[in-house]
Amino acid sequence: MQNFNFHNPTRILFGQGHLADLGREIPAGARILITYGGGSVVRTGTLDEVKAALKDFTVFEFAGIEPNPAYETLMQAVELARRERIDFLLAVGGGSVIDGTKFIAAAIPFAGDPWSILAEHAAIDSAVHFGTVLTLPATGSEMNSFAVITRRAGNDKLAFASPLVFPRFSVLDPTRTYTLPPRQVANGVVDAFVHIAEQYLTYPADAKVQDRFAEGLLLTLIEEGPKALQTPDNYAVRANLMWTATLALNGLIGAGVPQDWATHMLGHELTALHGLDHAQTLAVVLPAMLQVQRTEKRAKLLQYAERVWGLRDGDEDARIDAAIQHTRQFFESMQVLTRLSDYGIGADAIPALVAQLERHGMVALGEHQNIDVARSRQVFALAA
Amino acid sequence: MQNFNFHNPTRILFGQGHLADLGREIPAGARILITYGGGSVVRTGTLDEVKAALKDFTVFEFAGIEPNPAYETLMQAVELARRERIDFLLAVGGGSVIDGTKFIAAAIPFAGDPWSILAEHAAIDSAVHFGTVLTLPATGSEMNSFAVITRRAGNDKLAFASPLVFPRFSVLDPTRTYTLPPRQVANGVVDAFVHIAEQYLTYPADAKVQDRFAEGLLLTLIEEGPKALQTPDNYAVRANLMWTATLALNGLIGAGVPQDWATHMLGHELTALHGLDHAQTLAVVLPAMLQVQRTEKRAKLLQYAERVWGLRDGDEDARIDAAIQHTRQFFESMQVLTRLSDYGIGADAIPALVAQLERHGMVALGEHQNIDVARSRQVFALAA
Incomplete structure (x- = not known):
């Protein structure tokens, strides 16, 4: 066996009914940005349930994170988060939304050009905390510290990793996956x-x-x-x-x-x-x-x-x-x-x-x- | 599958050679109490290696934690730790030493009678941080939040658990187990x-x-x-x-x-x-x-x-x-x-x-x- 260093601090809330308790997992008074994709979380009602669970917080939304999340899209979320002084992110969706949210979390406090996090593996020394509500089991992004981001200009699909982008928690409710195509x-x-x-x-x-x-x-x-x-x-x-x-x-x-x-x-x-x-x-x-x-x-x-x-x-x-x-x-x-x-x-x-x-x-x-x-x-x- | 909540924040450093890096895992300036058992870690040289790795810290020792660790013994360590304002514990040994150290960690800041942590499942709201150097694979205590403690007076063998007593890190070096009986x-x-x-x-x-x-x-x-x-x-x-x-x-x-x-x-x-x-x-x-x-x-x-x-x-x-x-x-x-x-x-x-x-x-x-x-x-x- 090779030497290894294993550390995975993500809390998993697995099963039915956890969504209602979401508020307990987020620091009181947080200014939350909910990130999601193309609207399926709207159609299925999951987004409404999430917002109901967060009624005691100040909540913003950023929709439109696409499959193979695009740097260009994510930077719009970074601008919104900086403007609104967001201090917690909540990704609601599958691996693309979660990967994208990891990049947003790392880019918000990043002093240089955020593209360098991907293109040059520039070190990050902080990231905004975030949780996830998983709706599509596939990538494992809900319990790891990797993300893959695409830059449309250049057809580049590049990865980054940092222990700072482990989700604080992930809600895994299998019933949320019933309606997936x-x-x-x-x-x-x-x-x-x-x-x-x-x-x-x-x-x-x-x-x-x-x-x-x-x-x-x-x-x-x-x-x-x-x-x-x-x-x-x-x-x-x-x-x-x-x-x-x-x-x-x-x-x-x-x-x-x-x-x-x-x-x-x-x-x-x-x-x-x-x-x-x-x-x-x-x-x-x-x-x-x-x-x-x-x-x-x-x-x-x-x-x-x-x-x-x-x-x-x-x-x-x-x-x-x-x-x-x-x-x-x-x-x-x-x-x-x-x-x-x-x-x-x-x-x-x-x-x-x-x-x-x-x-x-x-x-x-x-x-x-x-x-x-x-x-x-x-x-x-x-x-x- | 039943609903569950899984969270295990212990960092595992697995393999040979990690002992030398121990100092990196402990906050600078910590006053450390090393806890161990009956002397095998002395004979094998592991204790000396641990102390060498911690030469930049203020280090105290507490020996004599027995198999089926005794409340009476552990309370002596609690007294020492309170007296010396210990703010980090390092358990070097097997499950008994680690279980005992979890109790010490919980008892040091506990305001009431520490026996109530075991006998009445009294809630703890803080614990001194600790790490472990495992020398005997068996109990899993190096990566969980449980401990079993014995009180000699009364023949009681009782358990307690708290998320506050997950080890911060555990060093698992298989070569340390070669000399076990x-x-x-x-x-x-x-x-x-x-x-x-x-x-x-x-x-x-x-x-x-x-x-x-x-x-x-x-x-x-x-x-x-x-x-x-x-x-x-x-x-x-x-x-x-x-x-x-x-x-x-x-x-x-x-x-x-x-x-x-x-x-x-x-x-x-x-x-x-x-x-x-x-x-x-x-x-x-x-x-x-x-x-x-x-x-x-x-x-x-x-x-x-x-x-x-x-x-x-x-x-x-x-x-x-x-x-x-x-x-x-x-x-x-x-x-x-x-x-x-x-x-x-x-x-x-x-x-x-x-x-x-x-x-x-x-x-x-x-x-x-x-x-x-x-x-x-x-x-x-x-x-x-």
Whole structure:
């Protein structure tokens, strides 16, 4: 097991009925900015419930944080927050709203150009405190300290991380996810699945607990994901998916093990240049990535084949092929397609994708840093 | 899944070499009281390393915190700490030292009689901050907010809990456990095993992740426990056991599921009246408890039989019997005996044990609160 430092101070309020208690989690007298996305929290009534729970506070609203939250949009919220002397943020939505809110929280007190937080990994020494009300289980942003932000000018999709942007609390109410469109449910399951894969499908590191936790999360997604599409208001299914997605990326299964994240890096460029949903990009890249990296990942792929897909017998290479095939079929069973051609993207698009990776310095990816541009090209080609 | 509130702010510094950085985790200028036990941390040099790392602080020492830490002992540390205006505690040792330090931390600023924190669950509104250097993986105290304290006068072994007594940080260095006596290693494995069982072997609650995490931890103990006795300086084995014991009782696998804890309550009286090691009491009580509660726990016992012991075929009752038998054999393979008679305790001791339970109000134990004194008597009788 590798050395690690694990610290996750986010308080999770899981289950039904917590929304009414929201006020208790926020310092008395706070001037709150509620941040949200495209209006689904308005339609479902969640925003009204949140505001009712915060009736003793001074509350402002900022709507319109889009999927792949845009720097340009978020800076409008930063201006509003500075103007109104906001001292607490409350993100109501999914990973994009929460990621965006993390950036807003860091940018409000930042003295220089906030873009440098993303582009130059400029250190931040404070951030406005914030909580979240999660409506879309997928990214784990509700219990971690990472965010991914897009700058439209330049097609840049860049990440930042800081212990200062852990949410103070996150309300996880599975009933809030009943009304999600099937595409968002499916995307969430695929996103969580690939988060786990990025921390698990590397090489053995004598980390038995982390491996078994990762396998437990994968098995839960495989069992419960399709049920969420079939019976959207099954509480147990939604609860298991919601908690799984959070635990998939809260630092726990990644503590003490090598990590990959190459699939995410290639996927980001697909979103930036072609507008695919984040999860669609992962479903396209992961099966091809596992094929290209099958030698490096051999031992863990065999473990994955056995413990997650029950493939114990026969030729080892055939088992690895079958495990990758099962992975692809699982994504497709969730209605998330796994080929570039499914999204109308031809092989002619690959040079521009690779050029983007190069421009962003993504030239030594993966747990062995062996995924250079040539290998990335090979992955895209295999995903065609 | 049941509603839950999960919050665990303890920072874990896991691996080799963290001890030298201890000073960074403690506020500058702190007046530190180092608490420890019977001298093994002196013999192994760990205490010297800790003091070297804290050379820029004002440091006091309090030695002599015993297994099943005694209120009488701990109050001496409280007096010392008040006299010397201590504002940070550092526990160096295992669960007893850490539990004791939690009580010291709570008692120092407590205005009334500190015994009421244990005997009357008196609320505490502050506690001195503290960290830990763990040398014995077992209780999980290094990453939770519980403590169990014994008052010699009265044979009382009582628990308290408060979010104020989460350690600020815990250093988990597996190499510190190489020199542990085999009995302490074995006890630690059994203790962690039963912590997991108390949160897992209840009734199904649609909590797939918690179940799989619990099963993953049990499997790790079963695989690695015996190896720790055979090859004491195997880093990977020690690391897996250390992290497993922490995760067994840090709130994670118990979030959103029913919990039992009857085995612990019966075990506490065995320690109070007969001086057995905590883990010995658990090894004696658990197999008998599972037999007596086999109807209530039927579904989870079958799941345990299948997923932990690979028992999938044949008669269900036979599978449950076999799973309980495997549990007993595992404890015995760790050299922890599982019958009262193994410790020289006869059936004539049972009335006094049951009377202690009654005196402590332990008359409706277990996840169904159906374990009254008659059933506790039955458990002790079956454990004879």
